[in-house]
Structures are given as structure tokens and as C-alpha cells.
Amino acid sequence: MAEQGSIPLIWRRYPQRYRLEGNKCENCGTYFFPPRLVCPNCRRRGSLTKHVFSGKGVVESYTVVHVPPDEMAGQEPYVLALVRLEEGPVVTAVVTDVDPEDVKIGTRVRLAFRRISEQGESGLVCYGYKFAPEKGF
């Protein structure tokens, strides 16, 4: 990640990162997360409306990261996953509150709001979504 610390850069993504706000094209019915500015299927014929995702999903793939980016130093090893949300889109996120060995393809997870990283020399603390196993949540 970039050596950042710009507050607007973080602030402007609060709705998506804090509440899983994405959108849906009313023309073709496709859900998008992160939200699209133009529906890639319908382009100008599309009509995008806000959609807050349920936060339930399934692990499509995962990896245990042993060499983290500087901003996440100390959190390793952590599980990074492709999580398919029940509405369709896939997000890249950490699976937390779990023994890395217990994450498998097909593990059911749900949204968990967490501290993500500390950025730049300013040490700006960033929050956002991670996912935790649904079982025992």
C-alpha cells in the first residue's frame, strides 16, 4: 500500500469500508461491491442504486500471508481470502478470529468490523471490514 496518511483518502471510503455500501444496476440486476460508477454491462443505459450488503459470504479461495505489507507488520500470519458475498460480488479481505488452519474453501463467514492497519509516518489508524467464521460468531 502507498505510504499514505491523507485523511480524505481514507474518509471518502467510509460508507463502503464501514457499512459494505455498494450498489446495484436496476437495468441488468447485477450487484456491485465496491460500487461501480458506471455499470460495466449496461454503461449509460444502466441505473445504479445504493445497496447495503448483508455481510454474509463464503470463502472462494484463501492464503496465509507470512510476508505482509509494511502497514500490517506484526499481524502476520493472517488469512487473506476471496469472499463471495451472498448477493454475488467477491471481495478481498482478511478472515479474522480464527485459527488459519480452520479456513477452507467453502467456509461460511460474516462481516466483522475491525482495525485494518496503521498508515504512513503519521500512524493514521484505518478501519474497515474483515470477515469471521459464521459458526460461533
Next chain:
Amino acid sequence: MRRVAVIGAGMTRFGERWEEGMRELAVEAGVRALESAGVRGSQIQALYVGNMSGGRFIGQEHIGALAADYLGLNPIPSTRIEAACASGGLAFRQAYLSIAGGEFDLVVAGGIEKMTDVLTGQATTTLGGAADQEWETFFGATFPSIYALMARRHMHEYGTTEEQLAMVAVKNHDNGLKNPYAQFRKKITVEDVLNSSPVATPLKLLDCSPITDGAAAVVLASEEMARKITDDPVWINASAQASDTLALHSRSSFTSIPATRLAAEKAYQKAGIKPKDVDVAEVHDCFTIAEIMAVEDLGFVPKGEGGKAYEEGMFELGSDISVNTSGGLKACGHPVGATGIKQVAEVFWQLRGEAGERQIPDAEIGLTHNVGGSGATVVVHVLSRYPDLRQR
């Protein structure tokens, strides 16, 4: 569109080049390319330079101007091209288009990256810039981890094993051993790969391409110009490019790179060949899984059979399709912006019979495959000994 040929190639030794800065590397590769082509600098009409991130690696932008300046090529137009790890391949394509479209007759396409002037953490962070900063990297993704997600899914769907991944690295190190330009000239075993430290499971250190300094350059000419200068041109039979989503998670597949399939189909169609006609291919093996996906997506083996192919030694030096005779990104090294040009240089040498110890017999048709990021940009070229492969 006019026919275009490659008439010369040069590169620096790839590796940790602590004695040299970016400009020294650019000149070393550029001069070798002009010598190989037998042309003078004053004949060159334009320069295209692939560079991913001079700004983040050495604080230097305006790489097009720097290269033209230090190569003594001012005042010809010089343009920097950026498409992450596909910067070199794309610079080559822009050079090709500039001649095919009739603007120029003699052009240099180069690529360069100076990566070892920053600490490893900074280099890793900079390379992460090829991914989606806001929706992948922010949440903890590193570049190896993105390919690891593809590897894990490929293993799940097709039964690909960590041993098969390791065999890609072993084969590329065997080839690198025969390449005087390669960063690693060291034989490794499957056990070495399996026992190397984990980076992002299932990928280990020896599944990953290294951080490298280096530059490469090739000289391109219109048909008329090429025939005046050389009896031994290598023809560009197809140039194709495709784009996909910046982030892996938005793609239609996690076990292939769809833009590779699209660019390859277009390239085969333009060149009038089938995948099996290819004799030598330089493919984008930034990680071992990337080469397995490449041989599948390029149509060398059916989808899902890439891993098994390595158990059978299918892509070794001198087999039906020799893959990454240079050692690939894995063993030859991966100075990001230079890689796509190095691929063309390697195929040029193979087709001209100038590849030394690693020369494969009777190479007639070559392919280069250069990927930006995790597959958002793909460039494929077909090169051969024939100006028109339909009439061979």
C-alpha cells in the same frame, strides 16, 4: 497495416546491479541493441520505454526523456509506457504500431527498472501498486498473496499440487543456468522450493520471481527498412492486447487470466497459426502458478492440465514448445518494465539461432506473453522467420 520486423536486440545482465544506476543500464542495453541491428543512433526515429515505477523506486519520473537524453538520441520523440509488469510488452506494441501505421520506419523499444535502490519492503509496496490500492492492497493483499489466491483455487479445482508448482521453478532455473544474462544461474530442486520460506501459502520464496535491476532494448523496422539493413529479420506476425478488471476479485475466473485467453486468440487469428505451431514461448511467470495458468490460457494444454504437464517435462528446453528458455521471470529476473522487452529479445535470439547454450533446434515461430498486475493488462506477440505465416 505495414509489416514490421525486429532487427536487433540487446540487454544488460539482470541482477542486483549496485554499481549502476538507471541511466547506465539504459545505455548498456540500448547500445547493444543498436550494435546487434547494425544501425547508428542518428537513424532512429522514435523511442518507446517501458517502465513501471521509476518514481517510487528511485524518485525519477520522465523516463522517456532520461533515456533519449543519455542515449544521445535527442531530439527524437521518446515516450514512457506504463502498464505495471506489462510495461515492456506494451512499449514494444506501441513501437510496432507506430511503424505499422506508417509514422516511422526505424524505432527502438526499450524497458528498464532499477529496483534495488530501495529496501525490500518499499519494493514490495511499490509492486503492490499494480493491484487495486483501495480494494485489495488496503485490506492486506500483497502481490504474492493475490497469485496465491489463484494458486489455491487452481489446486482446489484441478488438483494441481505444490510439487507441480515447484517444477516450474526448477525448469526455469535449469534454463537460467544456460543464460549469461540471468540473475540466478543456480540449479534448484523440487525439495529446495518446497522447503523455502512461506510467502503467501501455497507460494514459497522459490515460487516467486525476484527483485531485479536491468534493461533490454530491441530495434524495430518497417519491411522496406529491414530489408535494406539485414538479411535476417524476425517478423512480427501479430500484436494483441486485452484488458480486464484491475482487481482479481471482480474477474470471471480465479483460475485463469481471461485477458490472456482473449489476447492469445486474437494473436493466433492475426498470425494465422494454432497454439501447437509455437516452437518457443516466453511467458509471464512472475509466480510459478502464473506459468501454469499461462500454458493453459495460451492453449498449449487444455484448462486444468498445466500442472500435470510439468510432471511430464512438456515445456523443457528442446521439447515441442520450449517455455521460458531465458529462465523466465523466475530465474532470469524480473526488472518489471524491462521484462516484456527481454521476452522479445530472447525469442529474437532463438529464432535467429543466437541463443548460445540454450538454443533450441529449428525454432521458427515464437510467442511472448506479458501480464500487467494480476491480469488486468495482457500483451501477446507472435514472431517468426516468415513475413506471412499463412504462406509458409
